[in-house]
Amino acid sequence: MQKRSMQQKELFLADDSSTEQLGLALAKSLDMPCVIYLQGELGAGKTTLVRGLLRGLGHLGSTKSPTYTLVEPYQLADLAVYHFDLYRLADPEELEFIGIREYQEQNALLIFEWPDKGLGMIPAADLELKLSYFEAGRKVQITDFNAKLPNHWNFDDILCQNDD
Ligand SMILES: Nc1ncnc2c1ncn2[C@@H]1O[C@H](COP(=O)(O)OP(=O)(O)OP(=O)(O)O)[C@@H](O)[C@H]1O
Ligand SMILES: [Mg+2]
16 A cells, blocks of 8 residues: 655634644644654643543543643543653653553554654654644644545634634
8 A cells, every 4th residue: 555645734723712722623633543752842832732632532620730640641531642741851761660561562643742742752743733833823834644644634624713
């Protein structure tokens, strides 16, 4: 089978609800299992995006930021989701103690905030989202390394619908 080339796109997210909508749209389109890296400085909108992703996957409760716990697990209908925030990780080796290898073996969605802090210990990204401050909102650059999104995937339309 012919593998299509890496897909990349950039979007403007005008407000926090656009960031959440993007997460929702990703949840509906992503091929699982999947490893997502969320890049971006403090307050760039990474956890907001995870909130949308989890909602899109059917999670009804709140989304806690795992800043102190390193990982927050969610067991959804037919998928396990692990939301990591490695900001406070002093050494990637610490991930050994929380059983990072076992997480990788599952049919799951693994999401990493601050993935650079865990490099060498965490699985490679299938999808990378780089969030950055832009005007009053954010910009996001999406790179799909392993064809986890459909061809010609487009959510510009979705993002225009959230002014109700
Ligand atoms: N597109 C956007 N435009 C403006 N504000 C946004 C946007 N997306 C998210 N925000 C806001 O930015 C703030 C920080 O968001 P969030 O906590 O998701 O960032 P983070 O990248 O997870 O930060 P940290 O690195 O501290 O974990 C929140 O108040 C959120 O509502
Ligand atoms: Mg966060």
